[in-house]
Amino acid sequence: MGLLVDSKGEGGGGGSGRNGGSWGGRHSLIRRKQVDSVHVKSGGHQLAKELTVPHLVAIGVGSTIGAGVYILVGTVAREHSGPALAISFLIAGIAAALSAFCYAELASRCPSAGSAYHYTYICIGEGVAWLVGWALILEYTIGGSAVARGISPNLALLFGGEDSLPAIIARQHIPALGLVVDPCAAILVFIVTGLLCVGIKESTVAQGIVTIANVCAMIFVVVAGTYLGFKSGWTGYELPTGYFPFGVNGMLAGSATVFFAYIGFDSVASTAEEVKNPQRDLPLGIGAALSICCALYMLVSMVIVGLVPYYAMDPDTPISSAFASHGMQWAAYVITVGAVTALCSTLMGSILPQPRILMAMSRDGLLPPFFADINKKTQVPVKSTIATGICCAVLAFFMDVSQLAGMVSVGTLVAFTMVAISVLILRYVPPDEVPMPSSLRESIDSVWLRHGRNSQEINVEDPKTSVTKPLLEEVNITVELPLIKKQLPLINYTLSEAKRRKIAGWTIMFTCVGVLLLTYSASDLAIPSFLRYTFCGGGGILLLLGLIVLTCIDQDDARHTFGHTGGFLCPFVPLLPIICILINVYLLINLGADTWARVAVWLLIGVVVYVFYGRSHSSLEDAVYVPVAHADEIFRSSETYVA
Ligand SMILES: NC(=[NH2+])NCCC[C@H](N)C(=O)O
Numbered sequence: 001m002g003l004l005v006d007s008k009g010e011g012g013g014g015g016s017g018r019n020g021g022s023w024g025g026r027h028s029l030i031r032r033k034q035v036d037s038v039h040v041k042s043g044g045h046q047l048a049k050e051l052t053v054p055h056l057v058a059i060g061v062g063s064t065i066g067a068g069v070y071i072l073v074g075t076v077a078r079e080h081s082g083p084a085l086a087i088s089f090l091i092a093g094i095a096a097a098l099s100a101f102c103y104a105e106l107a108s109r110c111p112s113a114g115s116a117y118h119y120t121y122i123c124i125g126e127g128v129a130w131l132v133g134w135a136l137i138l139e140y141t142i143g144g145s146a147v148a149r150g151i152s153p154n155l156a157l158l159f160g161g162e163d164s165l166p167a168i169i170a171r172q173h174i175p176a177l178g179l180v181v182d183p184c185a186a187i188l189v190f191i192v193t194g195l196l197c198v199g200i201k202e203s204t205v206a207q208g209i210v211t212i213a214n215v216c217a218m219i220f221v222v223v224a225g226t227y228l229g230f231k232s233g234w235t236g237y238e239l240p241t242g243y244f245p246f247g248v249n250g251m252l253a254g255s256a257t258v259f260f261a262y263i264g265f266d267s268v269a270s271t272a273e274e275v276k277n278p279q280r281d282l283p284l285g286i287g288a289a290l291s292i293c294c295a296l297y298m299l300v301s302m303v304i305v306g307l308v309p310y311y312a313m314d315p316d317t318p319i320s321s322a323f324a325s326h327g328m329q330w331a332a333y334v335i336t337v338g339a340v341t342a343l344c345s346t347l348m349g350s351i352l353p354q355p356r357i358l359m360a361m362s363r364d365g366l367l368p369p370f371f372a373d374i375n376k377k378t379q380v381p382v383k384s385t386i387a388t389g390i391c392c393a394v395l396a397f398f399m400d401v402s403q404l405a406g407m408v409s410v411g412t413l414v415a416f417t418m419v420a421i422s423v424l425i426l427r428y429v430p431p432d433e434v435p436m437p438s439s440l441r442e443s444i445d446s447v448w449l450r451h452g453r454n455s456q457e458i459n460v461e462d463p464k465t466s467v468t469k470p471l472l473e474e475v476n477i478t479v480e481l482p483l484i485k486k487q488l489p490l491i492n493y494t495l496s497e498a499k500r501r502k503i504a505g506w507t508i509m510f511t512c513v514g515v516l517l518l519t520y521s522a523s524d525l526a527i528p529s530f531l532r533y534t535f536c537g538g539g540g541i542l543l544l545l546g547l548i549v550l551t552c553i554d555q556d557d558a559r560h561t562f563g564h565t566g567g568f569l570c571p572f573v574p575l576l577p578i579i580c581i582l583i584n585v586y587l588l589i590n591l592g593a594d595t596w597a598r599v600a601v602w603l604l605i606g607v608v609v610y611v612f613y614g615r616s617h618s619s620l621e622d623a624v625y626v627p628v629a630h631a632d633e634i635f636r637s638s639e640t641y642v643a
Pocket residue numbers: 063064065066067068069139140143260261262263264346349350408409412
């Protein structure tokens with residue numbers, strides 16, 4: 001018994017693996033949820049479906065443009081890129097675009113609120129998904145409070161100097177505790193939280209208005225800067241050192257630093273359940289937001305490095321100092337307004353996704369049900385939004401979290417990496433089994449009885465099937481007649497398909513190992529040189545082999561059906577996701593040992609919470625896994641099923 005399911009679903013990277021001869025449960029770490037399980041389970045109130053492309057662009061641009069561009073341009077031009085700063089921004093933008101493509105496909109195929117957490121749960125498994133969700137909690141909370149803390153110094157500049165804020169919102173030094181508290185930061189966090197509780201549409205409109213102000217400030221920098229540049233003869237570009245004073249390597253190092261400026265577009269994916277037409281609008285929103293940010297960043301940096309020689313740039317206020325050096329002191333006001341509005345909208349971009357991810361984790365049983373509650377009137381996860389706001393405000397009030405900024409990047413980069421791996425898995429070893437509540441056991445058994453014999457007959461090993469020759473006949477049948485696949489599921493379950501999945505799963509896993517070895521050998525970490533060469537060679541070979549094997553084997557044909565219905569498919573699979581994994585892991589490894597030590601503490605706490613709470617409360621805890629093909633039949637034949 002059980003040959004049907006035993007013969008497949010063992011894709012290593014896919015995380016599946018049987019734990020018995022019959023349809024049964026899964027090891028908690030690798031159990032995967034169903035693509036649309038959210039619709040089956042959510043029951044209670046739903047989030048309001050209000051958002052369209054312009055809203056998504058406002059969320060994307062607003063969350064992405066932050067302190068990054070206003071501050072980073074100075075340091076990066078001085079230390080890494082010189083006049084080639086715009087090229088650094090372009091390369092970082094392309095790197096971010098690779099992740100955006102992966103996000104776009106998954107957001108379009110699995111439009112649920114949990115973004116990276118949700119995709120990882122579907123594709124990789126519960127254990128990794130939990131860690132991604134846990135890392136995202138850290139990212140958004142620390143990211144949000146760091147941003148909030150950055151607002152008051154800028155606001156003070158607008159009022160005319162460091163000590164000019166009204167006393168109740170000015171920073172206070174408390175010598176007894178050795179702390180500098182920032183009431184302004186906490187107040188802003190509460191305002192944003194309140195706004196987010198009112199309704200998704202209202203808060204998005206507010207974010208749009210703030211973002212327009214900030215984009216106008218950047219356009220001002222470009223237009224006024226171009227005017228000054230032509231008047232003064234673009235002195236920054238006339239240097240004897242040429243365009244690449246630190247060489248191409250310096251310019252690339254600059255790209256790695258400015259990658260930070262592109263973080264934030266992923267907030268768009270977390271609103272998936274609030275989008276009217278998610279399949280079409282999410283990819284459009286993500287793509288448009290990223291393109292706008294990339295264009296603005298490049299224009300601003302082109303103008304700024306032309307106005308002032310790179311070595312003379314001010315590392316703290318590069319843009320306003322550049323204008324001041326051409327006698328335009330008043331421009332500092334416009335730029336400060338730009339910076340304050342940019343920070344406010346990034347703050348919102350951090351507090352918006354967090355409750356949605358908490359909600360998704362709580363719906364799956366990994367966090368207490370409190371977080372999944374959706375307010376009946378505003379159709380927003382109000383309780384988790386308030387919880388997020390309180391944590392963020394307390395942190396921002398008491399602590400200068402800027403030293404923890406590296407931890408923010410860990411969350412993002414881990415999520416980006418997992419999303420790229422998830423695309424590979426969804427294309428090569430998509431979940432082929434559906435978790436069913438164990439209450440449906442009787443129906444499952446009766447369906448099993450009906451299909452048991454057939455499956456054993458069909459399941460004959462075919463040793464001739466090779467990797468490089470996918471089963472064309474099968475593909476044709478399923479592409480042309482997608483319905484047949486549903487009605488005659490067993491066509492797909494011959495051993496050749498099982499073999500294909502197995503090979504694909506292992507290949508994805510080895511490719512990831514190759515990426516790790518290669519990036520480790522290219523990092524600044526102290527490694528003996530013979531090891532460095534071994535890792536580099538070994539990693540390179542694994543990566544190349546992985547790429548070749550994945551290119552040769554067939555992808556899951558469900559993508560054709562999905563593509564025909566207007567959904568977005570990431571181009572150049574497997575090359576694009578693999579490059580994306582390579583870049584993100586490289587950036588992750590170079591974040592430094594301190595950052596990793598701090599993150600490790602947080603992740604360890606996460607493991608404890610999972611072991612003592614999540615694992616046993618997971619809604620997949622006593623689920624029974626059945627092949628996708630039988631799911632409908634089981635549901636139909638079960639009277640206990642309530643949609
Ligand atoms: N969710 C986050 N990690 N947000 C941080 C966004 C940082 C933003 N890109 C900036 O340049 O300031």
